[in-house]
Amino acid sequence: MKILISTPLYPPETARVSIFAKQLAMNLQMIYVEKHLITLLAYSDFPENINNVKIISVSKKQNLLKRIILFTKILLREVKNNGIILLNQAGISSLLTLLVAKLFNKKTISFIMENEVEERSVQFNMNKKSLKVWQINFIQYLVSKWSSVVIFDNLKLKDTFKKKYNLNENNLIVQKFPIKNFFSPFSNVESKEKEKLEVIKEWKFFVEFLTKTIS
Amino acid sequence: MTKILNWEQYVNSEMDNFKSKILELGFILDENQVHVKGERSILLSKKLILTAIRTVDNLKVIIKISSQKEGIDEIIYERMCRVALQKMNFNYKKFNHPKEIHFENKNDNLIVITEFIGEEQNFLQRNTEEQFKIILKGLEILEGVHVTVNKLADFVTKFFEIKDFKIYEKKLLEYEKIILENWSGDNFKNILEKGKRMFMGSEYRVNQYCGFLTHFDFVPHNFRVRRENNEDKIYLLDYTSLSIGNKHESWARIINFMSLYNSDLERAILKYFELNRSEEELKSLKLLRIFRLFDHIHYYTKVYKNLENGNSLKELTKLRIFFWLELLKNVLDDKFLDPKVIEDYKNKRDSLRSKEELERQKVLY
Numbered sequence: 001m002k003i004l005i006s007t008p009l010y011p012p013e014t015a016r017v018s019i020f021a022k023q024l025a026m027n028l029q030m031i032y033v034e035k036h037l038i039t040l041l042a043y044s045d046f047p048e049n050i051n052n053v054k055i056i057s058v059s060k061k062q063n064l065l066k067r068i069i070l071f072t073k074i075l076l077r078e079v080k081n082n083g084i085i086l087l088n089q090a091g092i093s094s095l096l097t098l099l100v101a102k103l104f105n106k107k108t109i110s111f112i113m114e115n116e117v118e119e120r121s122v123q124f125n126m127n128k129k130s131l132k133v134w135q136i137n138f139i140q141y142l143v144s145k146w147s148s149v150v151i152f153d154n155l156k157l158k159d160t161f162k163k164k165y166n167l168n169e170n171n172l173i174v175q176k177f178p179i180k181n182f183f184s185p186f187s188n189v190e191s192k193e194k195e196k197l198e199v200i201k202e203w204k205f206f207v208e209f210l211t212k213t214i215s
Numbered sequence: 216m217t218k219i220l221n222w223e224q225y226v227n228s229e230m231d232n233f234k235s236k237i238l239e240l241g242f243i244l245d246e247n248q249v250h251v252k253g254e255r256s257i258l259l260s261k262k263l264i265l266t267a268i269r270t271v272d273n274l275k276v277i278i279k280i281s282s283q284k285e286g287i288d289e290i291i292y293e294r295m296c297r298v299a300l301q302k303m304n305f306n307y308k309k310f311n312h313p314k315e316i317h318f319e320n321k322n323d324n325l326i327v328i329t330e331f332i333g334e335e336q337n338f339l340q341r342n343t344e345e346q347f348k349i350i351l352k353g354l355e356i357l358e359g360v361h362v363t364v365n366k367l368a369d370f371v372t373k374f375f376e377i378k379d380f381k382i383y384e385k386k387l388l389e390y391e392k393i394i395l396e397n398w399s400g401d402n403f404k405n406i407l408e409k410g411k412r413m414f415m416g417s418e419y420r421v422n423q424y425c426g427f428l429t430h431f432d433f434v435p436h437n438f439r440v441r442r443e444n445n446e447d448k449i450y451l452l453d454y455t456s457l458s459i460g461n462k463h464e465s466w467a468r469i470i471n472f473m474s475l476y477n478s479d480l481e482r483a484i485l486k487y488f489e490l491n492r493s494e495e496e497l498k499s500l501k502l503l504r505i506f507r508l509f510d511h512i513h514y515y516t517k518v519y520k521n522l523e524n525g526n527s528l529k530e531l532t533k534l535r536i537f538f539w540l541e542l543l544k545n546v547l548d549d550k551f552l553d554p555k556v557i558e559d560y561k562n563k564r565d566s567l568r569s570k571e572e573l574e575r576q577k578v579l580y
Contacts, residue, residue, distance in 0.1 A: 012424050012496075013361055014355070014358045014359060045426070046419070046422060049495065061368075181491060183487075183490040184487075184490075185482075185486035185490060186344050
């Protein structure tokens with residue numbers, strides 16, 4: 001099956017959301033093997049390469065309107081060509097992707113690892129009653145409500161979303177995202193290999209689980 | 216000796232100028248002012264960094280003073296960058312900043328007093344794993360600021376220099392010119408040519424990792440680590456070296472630095488990259504190491520030119536230039552420096568250093 005991943009962040013961006021997008025594409029590709037089966041659409045200026053994954057990027061340097069128009073244009077082409085649409089986090093890029101996916105009647109799976117309302121208001125010191133936070137909240141609501149399936153990184157997050165947005169339990173899944181972004185340079189060869197194998201195993205499980213969800 | 220005498224005269228005149236003001240503000244200068252001694256003179260700085268005690272509560276402080284335009288501008292710029300960094304609300308993790316106690320800029324006499332950040336242990340006294348954790352933490356804070364959206368760019372351009380491949384390329388060519396004007400041997404020409412070719416053919420790779428907050432001089436004397444609430448907090452001390460550029464510029468500086476001071480840490484950081492970062496990042500890191508070494512050699516070449524013959528500092532500067540050139544040669548070939556080269560260099564360097572400088576070094580690291 002052809003898979004499209006839509007992500008607001010992608011390396012060189014360093015956020016967890018960005019690392020997850022790359023690792024997800026890489027691991028899906030490794031398991032599916034076929035060339036260009038995975039397409040990744042990201043807001044990025046110089047995206048990092050993944051062997052055999054088609055990466056399409058939209059520059060963040062242009063103004064918001066231009067960016068949204070270009071992103072939507074690409075979506076209209078790519079969503080049609082892909083069987084399943086994966087959405088990374090519940091932001092504006094996911095909402096756009098979701099709207100186009102609905103147009104083509106495609107199945108969508110959203111991955112939520114952060115409550116952006118909390119993240120932004122606490123970490124960035126934003127007023128919870130501000131218009132910006134209201135927008136984030138509203139987009140998050142629409143994405144989690146309209147996605148065919150929402151996969152959460154942890155139970156607490158799922159419960160928060162379910163309660164806050166009155167979501168249908170049947171569409172919600174909890175499955176820990178196997179993001180690994182630190183291998184210690186001080187571990188010995190044996191434990192390094194063990195750690196690597198563990199990560200591969202976790203990703204294999206995650207991808208198999210995802211495949212089952214898709215089918 | 217002229218340069219050193221000029222520096223001494225400058226130090227004395229600034230001290231005379233500010234001494235009474237500092238006392239009036241309730242601070243007593245330490246008798247031994249290590250930051251004005253030794254090789255500090257080769258920086259040709261137009262500001263002085265002094266240590267003092269607040270009389271009411273014995274609080275240790277750092278006092279920066281200047282009556283020269285260049286020095287005043289530098290201190291004001293530094294303060295502006297510190298405030299900008301504190302205001303940046305688009306990065307998750309943040310540096311800690313020494314608290315400002317007093318700021319005054321009257322009649323071209325500028326004085327800034329900040330809290331002194333003491334450390335339980337000097338950076339290089341920590342074990343390599345601890346050093347690595349601190350470096351990683353500091354550099355991840357910098358990497359956390361990525362200016363990709365217009366409104367963020369509008370904010371940061373007010374404060375920080377923005378660097379992309381074109382800027383790096385221009386600087387690299389300037390550095391090469393200055394170095395080769397002074398050092399015409401084949402060794403210099405060949406190594407610099409190889410480095411230049413590698414760098415010039417990598418516009419995409421350098422630009423790929425641009426747009427990040429970087430620190431041009433992220434080395435132990437420019438930050439302090441203090442244990443607070445069971446956590447190592449990093450206090451940034453130098454704000455003038457911040458810019459928006461390739462994120463590996465900060466990594467490159469500390470790795471090059473550690474090639475000399477702790478090669479185990481140099482290897483650990485490179486291993487970390489190999490295990491955790493993409494191949495593209497590794498390539499970009501190498502390019503920035505090359506760039507920083509061009510810069511370093513050019514800097515010491517300029518210092519060398521300004522020193523008079525027969526001065527041990529001149530001999531030491533030449534030694535440094537050849538050492539960093541040797542490192543550049545090794546980086547280009549993806550090799551580590553021979554430990555014997557490092558040892559020989561350290562021995563010769565220390566034999567050429569003055570007593571004051573050896574004392575200053577102890578305080579720095």
